[in-house]
Amino acid sequence: MAAFKWGEPQSGEKIVVEGGKLSVPDHPIIPFIEGDGTGPDIWAAAKRVLDAAVEKAYGGKKKIAWFEVFAGEKAYNRFGEWLPEDTLKAIREYKVAIKGPLTTPVGGGIRSLNVALRQELDLYVCLRPVRYFDGVPSPVKHPELVDMVIFRENSEDIYAGIEWEAESEEVKKVIRFLQEEMGVKKIRFPETSGIGIKPVSREGTERLVRSAIQYALDHGRKSVTLVHKGNIMKFTEGAFKNWGYALAEREFGDKVFTWAQYDRIAEEKGKEAANRAQAEAEEAGKIIVKDVIADAFLQQILTRPAEYDVIATLNLNGDYISDALAAQVGGIGIAPGANINYDTGHAVFEATHGTAPKYAGLDKVNPGSVILSGVLMLEHLGWQEAADLIYASMSKTISQKTVTYDFARLMEGATEVKCSEFGNKLIENL
Numbered sequence: 001m002a003a004f005k006w007g008e009p010q011s012g013e014k015i016v017v018e019g020g021k022l023s024v025p026d027h028p029i030i031p032f033i034e035g036d037g038t039g040p041d042i043w044a045a046a047k048r049v050l051d052a053a054v055e056k057a058y059g060g061k062k063k064i065a066w067f068e069v070f071a072g073e074k075a076y077n078r079f080g081e082w083l084p085e086d087t088l089k090a091i092r093e094y095k096v097a098i099k100g101p102l103t104t105p106v107g108g109g110i111r112s113l114n115v116a117l118r119q120e121l122d123l124y125v126c127l128r129p130v131r132y133f134d135g136v137p138s139p140v141k142h143p144e145l146v147d148m149v150i151f152r153e154n155s156e157d158i159y160a161g162i163e164w165e166a167e168s169e170e171v172k173k174v175i176r177f178l179q180e181e182m183g184v185k186k187i188r189f190p191e192t193s194g195i196g197i198k199p200v201s202r203e204g205t206e207r208l209v210r211s212a213i214q215y216a217l218d219h220g221r222k223s224v225t226l227v228h229k230g231n232i233m234k235f236t237e238g239a240f241k242n243w244g245y246a247l248a249e250r251e252f253g254d255k256v257f258t259w260a261q262y263d264r265i266a267e268e269k270g271k272e273a274a275n276r277a278q279a280e281a282e283e284a285g286k287i288i289v290k291d292v293i294a295d296a297f298l299q300q301i302l303t304r305p306a307e308y309d310v311i312a313t314l315n316l317n318g319d320y321i322s323d324a325l326a327a328q329v330g331g332i333g334i335a336p337g338a339n340i341n342y343d344t345g346h347a348v349f350e351a352t353h354g355t356a357p358k359y360a361g362l363d364k365v366n367p368g369s370v371i372l373s374g375v376l377m378l379e380h381l382g383w384q385e386a387a388d389l390i391y392a393s394m395s396k397t398i399s400q401k402t403v404t405y406d407f408a409r410l411m412e413g414a415t416e417v418k419c420s421e422f423g424n425k426l427i428e429n430l
């Protein structure tokens with residue numbers, strides 16, 4: 001019997017993890033999910049660009065052995081399941097995968113398959129780098145000042161989907177429990193309230209913040225900012241901040257200087273001494289670990305983006321921040337992402353955007369996000385040469401003003417091309 005209900009990979013070898021590091025063969029088997037809506041269009045372009053870059057970089061020595069796995073509408077139509085167990089099994093086995101966007105209905109129906117994949121595979125970091133490519137149309141005056149890497153906690157928070165519908169038997173039970181056993185008096189309209197639960201743990205926070213600080217150290221970054229709404233949600237978002245600072249000081253010692261340390265020095269020796277200590281830490285190349293409340297952060301990324309570098313935040317904040325920052329550098333047409341478990345090496349790469357259903361099947365939308373997600377994947381595999389070729393080609397193609405509709409409508413003198421034609425142009429410019 002085949003290992004998977006739709007068969008087995010026809011060629012290639014498995015990526016394995018040795019001593020905590022990926023060992024990548026020259027022909028790694030990489031599962032992919034095409035995705036719903038515009039997924040098939042952007043994935044077709046992305047696959048061609050990724051293959052061409054690998055071919056050009058390694059002259060045929062390396063090649064990805066793609067293996068299609070199924071989720072979303074395609075899985076439902078073929079197998080009567082939205083997320084077949086075999087898809088999870090394949091990603092577990094082959095370690096690294098890439099996916100197109102999957103539809104989640106609003107207000108009912110199935111829960112997010114995208115979130116389910118992250119939860120099932122415990123991909124606890126959602127990594128979303130946000131950088132500017134010269135010439136991309138932007139709504140802000142200095143988009144080039146945006147150079148941030150978002151570390152979004154990917155396994156808990158209100159995003160976990162623990163909620164009960166208003167007026168259901170379940171919600172009545174929860175509300176009764178809250179009122180009668182927990183003494184809660186603040187549910188304004190108990191008869192008609194839905195209830196959602198926001199779990200935020202110390203372990204979840206620590207593994208996320210640890211990854212963010214390690215990334216900052218490995219990539220020569222200057223600061224890590226903990227973004228939270230801890231003034232209002234004290235024991236979830238506020239705890240995230242406190243646990244984050246404690247972890248930074250405990251595990252990274254003199255490689256970091258935290259604003260919690262700053263506050264202690266200021267209290268003991270005054271503000272001037274604290275300012276001096278921070279200046280010395282910056283001079284010594286230490287990572288500054290700071291924090292900001294989420295609403296203030298959202299205005300400061302517009303007014304003072306250069307002050308932010310690596311961002312560590314909770315799941316829902318990270319979702320909003322990803323799209324907001326993407327807009328500043330030209331929109332979610334070129335916003336890549338990765339879901340990673342740094343302990344097991346498992347990673348699923350995907351764009352920040354969704355299925356954009358109104359454009360499905362029109363060969364129209366920008367494949368840039370999924371292509372750049374593929375570039376993150378090449379970097380994860382250690383295939384930097386191929387990744388660099390695509391970055392350079394993306395810059396060149398945009399500077400030639402050959403772009404899809406999303407950029408063309410905001411650029412003067414642009415040539416609007418289809419999704420597939422943009423892919424062709426990227427290949428030509430490799």
Ligand SMILES: NC(=O)C1=CN([C@@H]2O[C@H](COP(=O)(O)OP(=O)(O)OC[C@H]3O[C@@H](n4cnc5c(N)ncnc54)[C@H](OP(=O)(O)O)[C@@H]3O)[C@@H](O)[C@H]2O)C=CC1
Pocket residue numbers: 038042100101102103104105114331332333350351352353354355356357365366367368369406
């Ligand atoms: N990880 C995932 O798989 C994600 C899935 N989703 C799901 O996708 C579905 C649709 O969500 P929705 O809120 O409409 O968000 P989308 O991100 O799908 O689309 C919103 C808008 O963003 C622009 N856009 C999206 N993709 C592209 C692209 N490739 N190139 C250029 N512009 C793009 C379009 O803007 P314009 O109209 O201005 O042209 C589009 O109308 C929902 O079911 C949602 O749950 C959402 C996010 C992530």
Ligand SMILES: O=C(O)CCC(=O)C(=O)O
Pocket residue numbers: 102103104112113114115319322352354
């Ligand atoms: O899963 C979904 O449908 C939406 C997810 C999303 O917006 C995100 O992860 O950025």
Ligand SMILES: [Mg+2]
Pocket residue numbers: 319320322323352
């Ligand atoms: Mg989102």
